[in-house]
Amino acid sequence: MASTRRLVSIAKAPTGNRGFDDITRGGLPRGRTTLLAGGPGSGKTIVALETLVKGARDFGEPGIFVAFEEQSRAIRENAATFGWDIPALEAAGTLHFFDAQWDPSTISAGDFELTGLLAMIRAKAREMGAKRLVFDAIDILLTVLNDPAAERRELLRLQQWLVENQLTAIVTGKIDADDPVLARRNTLIQFMVDAVLRLEQRVEGRVTIRTARVLKYRGSGFAENEMSAVIGPQGFEIASVSSGDKIFAAPRGRVSSGVERLDTMLSGGYFRGASVLITGSPGTSKSTLSCAFVEAACARGERALYVSFDESADEIVRNSSSVGIRLAGHAKSGLLKLQARRADACSADAQLLQLQALIAAHNPTCVVVDPVSALAKGGGTLAALTVCEGLLHVTKARGITIVCTSLLDGSEPHAEASSIEISTVADTWIHVSYTIQAGERNRALTIVKSRGTRHSNQVRELVLSERGITLADVYTSGGEVLMGTMRWLKEQTDQSDHARAQLDIEQRRREIEAAQAELASRQRALEHEMRVKQSELARLSSSEVVRNDATARHHLELSRKRSADHPAKRNGSRAQRAGRK
């Protein structure tokens, strides 16, 4: 089976750039030519060079870079910023630069051709055993020809040469569909190459957006979508979502929100690995709730990352300490990483890559992005939503519980469109709003949704004090949850009612106890009296027996003396005594 597949699938040369290898499903067509098209500054040169650098360094494939536009000295300098050691590769003979910049003072007097250059390159390629080749900015060379017929002729010559030499080649060139000359040239070049990668750079809302896309790839499948990209410290990085097909095991444990009573409302806290969205108007303590979350994480000894687009690290520590949240110690111990970022510093995609790098470096279990809506500054809401999804993907994959805040005005979250519609992606959504009751503004917290969790549906008042953050007891009146001083008044009334009732009960109990005591003493007195009577009775009986015996003996004595016999009389007198008793 594997051998059959090898017959139909074309051989590929990995670029060494993870993103490109991903979207091209393994790299460039080996021994063939790829066009890297894009406008000025779209990153063509960097990508082309990376392919040579990685080819020479990681895949044992030496390469030649023919620079038609930029001088090789400038290219070397740029490469150094990405950590590619060009001089070492040149010294090893695995990378070679041809400076082929057109001398602008050159006078053109008749037809010319590339035969000479190609001959030189071929000689060098044989000498160093080159497998890869880059023609950077072929458009510059073609413009010099200044003749459509010559362009066509030389392109065909180039194609033939490339085919003959079996080099894995990249030809870079500017593309502008609106320019008829470039469009014609583009059509011609696209015909002669086996794959076309297109890089784009545009500005949205003052922020640079970069994308990469595979336009065609003969004999191979590829990712068809436009991919977000950035030029970062590692070079051209594509925000590739190759892990998109991965199914994550849903974590089971719970993780505290940092607010005990909120945990209760959520049946024990957030799910570990879940994404939590906290929305609300400015000042509704979204950040405070987030701080409580990371404080609780650090208190459990877990690592946490707090990314803020609004506040500096010092401000976060200071502001949260005013409500009894202590972050300074955790920040110092290294458990907590507080990272202040500027939302408009770079595109949303660049932010994502940097957040990914932060997460990889700090390895937290709990992450806060405050506010995630700031990402929309870097290229609009669509980009921000994509990036949010990407971020949640990353955290899900790592089992990280993430809390994102988002600015959202109004008290009814469903009625408002969340600025970046992340609410549909989030597992748990908490909304904090101001409610105005009796001329007061108070913070009301609602759990809008919480997947897989029984959760309270009650609107609760969020109370901040120097002792911390909590939810107030629920006091309802006329179907409304009372908040602020109304709640306080109700609390006071309830408390005094309670105290009064308590007093009443106490008094009644004392009365009953007193009555009980009285009854008990009476009972004791009666019992005593009873015992006295009994003993009296017992004494009485015994003296009567003595007396009766004496009487009986007396009668007996008399009878004997009188010789009379009257035993019945004695019995009769005894019956008479019993009746008297």
Added chain:
Amino acid sequence: MSGSESESAGNVLLRLYIAGASPSSGRALSNLRAFCEKHFGSCPEVEVVDVVKDAKQALADGVIVTPTLVRLAPAPPQKIVGDLSDEARLRAAFELPAIDA
């Protein structure tokens, strides 16, 4: 006509880069000879470099396309590319006055 020329064949130093036996290379050489004889009366010494055989020399001189003619003297050096069929351009390259139409 040739009496008005500011240059003479003696102080001109030329190097012509060609690519093997390609047609344009052959044309360049014959066009150059004809031009020199016409304007300087004689052909100056022309060093011919075949880039296919001597790629390193061509590289060192920054030659990208063929044919390329380099006028080494009089200074400053001047590069002229093409098969040298464009006489007007060639006159300009040798700093000869343009021929009035």
